[in-house]
Amino acid sequence: MASCKYDWPAAGQRDAIGKSTDRIDGPAKVSGRAKYTYDINRPGMLFGKMLTCPHAHAKIKSIDVSPALKHPGVKAALVIQDVGSEIQWAGDEIAAVAAVDEATAEDAVRLIRVEYDVLPHLVREENLSKDGDRAKPAGEQKVGDPDKAFADPEAVISEGFYGIPVITHCCLETHGNVVEWRGADSILTHSSTQNVSGIPSQLGAALRAKKINVQDSNIETICQYIGGGFGSKFSIDRWGVVAAELSKQAGGKPVKLMLDRDEDLEVAGARPSYFGHVKVAASKDGTLTAWSSETWGTGGPGPSGVPPVPYILTNIPNIYKKHTSVSTNIGPARAWRAPNHPQACLMTLAALDDLAAKLAMDAMEFLQKNIHLAPSYLVNTYQQELSKAAELSEWSKYWHPRGDKTPGHLKRGLGVSLHTWGGRGHAGSCNVIVRPDGSVTVQSGTQDLGTGTRTVIAVVAASTFGLPVDAIQVEIGDSRYPFDGASGGSTTVGAASAWTRRGSVDALNELFAAVAPSLGVQANQLEARDGRIQVQGNPSKSLSWKDACAKLGAKTIHTVGKNPGPCNLGSVGVGGVQVADVTVDTETGKVKINRLVAVQDCGLIIDKLTAESQVYGGLIMGVCYSLFEEKVMDQTIGRMLNANMEFYKLAGIGDIGGELIVHMMTGPGYDERGVIGLGEPPVISPGAAISNAVANAIGVRVSQLPLTPRRVLAALAKGGIA
């Protein structure tokens, strides 16, 4: 290591890097000082509310917002979609008002009059034969000769139907903004966003398209804290533009427009569904020979996305696959943590698990036997991770052939799954500022979703400067700071660690140059250690950090760190393995998680604590979509039936009785790869692992997630151990 000037320090010299550092945003969050967008209250602020369409598919015949405008306390009202507009989902925004308080705004919205021509809709897609011309081909591919492989009389073949419905993001803080005009040509937004640097140009373009003239450079976006995004908060969204228009109409007064929970669940984020018939074949010794899948899904009115199957084992020699995208009136899809992967993972790993059962093979052995079909750079990682997961889950003790033969109604089972993700750092930048009094600031227009971005920046800067983590002041969440990419696709830690490192190394070199004469050496002979600038390996020839910075005189060091940039600080492509251990009550159909084991690599870890937290968080989201989450659409009324948190259920603290066991793969073989993102990977496998564990417990596959009591009992009625 350290052959390139920005390289990560060698093991043993990494200071805080790789250790457990408490998140630096902790005190603000536990004391209520952290202000989320929902909490922003500006002087003279108005409250925005929207009228939304009650129909899944309709044309607007007439609309009149004037009664709302006349209502006392209303300061602005506007039509969002005018007469003639075709509405494609229930909950779509039609008109909006801004009033002195929330209740008045709600009253006023009810006064708006709209007439619709109601058109036919489709909101359920799981039965492809009923989807008619809403179903469009979305890709077909053939590799090798699958027909021949399936026709081989020696082949063991398993066929199954698997499905995963549309789910929502359900961030605890709903979507929304507080927008105000600062004079005639300048805007400030407080936005609940994963994309602080990107919002100004989105809003600027949207307003200019409406002939409202404002330059991107005159729009500032702030988001210090955000209550979850998970891929659903990259855009200013129509309601953000509406807030800006309402504010303008009201003379520039700040307008707070946060979605209500029901609006949020109905329109602000759906993960595409994925259903399919899969056929897989192996030779008698368990070597996979062929894959065939006919799949479909919906991403609302737009395309559904195409999950990459067969997942991981992409080198199966004979493959046929066909995907169909069904356009529906359910509201648009949004990126959901690891787009397409959880769906592909379930479809593949459940089908392979059924094949292993048919071969009477141990599922773990089956994966080990076929793991050479994974991309070559991951094979080694998976082999090690499968062994580690087997050890941590006590696989050989608890796994049994399909169907727990223990008497009684409680059946225990184990299931395994694996996953991958890219996670290379996005393009972005920061300022690093070292002042003569020794204070250090890192500024970037990035954001901390609760993932630990702030802490990662502080750890990297502190470790570079040889300072304690709390000596670094981190300023983010404001678009006036240097541009950084959106936080999506596990790209933030790779970017933030790299630009902080590059900017900090450059700043340190400037400091060395300023200090070298007084230590009587060349700048390149200096190092930063334990709060001192010293001659390499000679602490007796040194200055304290403060004294060293004082040598700057009136000068302040200001460098800009960028990503991408010189030296390889990050990489791409991680592997992970998870094992679920469940107990199923065959009388009630209830699935209980005993343990979830997650073995994960992510290259070089910056903060072990926030890294592990990401994995815990991924696991719980995985449990949520495996057992509870489904956007339940009603074909008759065309609306979501469970647009509230009572019936759109998330796992509570009591729903995981057992333990989450997280093991990070670190050390030689992993650290050298540099930093790789971790937000997405751990959320991918739980669906397949839990589904496989349930099949192992009760002896029959529950074909669709979520594994609700009703579905479990229905599967048991058809077979398995009851």
Place this chain on the structure above:
Amino acid sequence: MKIRVKINGVTREDDVEPRLLLVHYLRELAGLTGTHIGCETSICGACTVLMNGAAVKSCTVLAVQADGSEITTIEGLSGRNGQLHPLQQGFWEEHGLQCGYCTPGMILAAHQLLSRNPHPSRAEIRKALEGNLCRCTGYQHIVKAVEWAAEKVRAQAEHA
């Protein structure tokens, strides 16, 4: 309607609409936005505050129902000099949060538990927090945070 409420030790008098929810009263009139809004329907617990020492979901209480009561919000939990309450410290030290949106509600629900049961088992902690949802953390660290705080509170009580 006129109401008189003692919030974090300070008495306020306000004239409020009968339909005003306590959560909005706290956030908008009293300016205490640490009490968050998640579900609006009494499910998520993000809006949990202490009303006369008992944890309530403030989106389910009308401001007028709080007339004459004492309310503690997350902002009122720290000591005078900003010293964090053991629960606040525990959630930080033990990493019981990610985005932090659920955290104030979690802490106040846990506060009620510790005031009633200074020695909670893990199962009792889980039971006590069943009304609070978190989308981020996986809960495991939240349990640890409450255990950490329970121990600290006991230690403080022994010293006192």
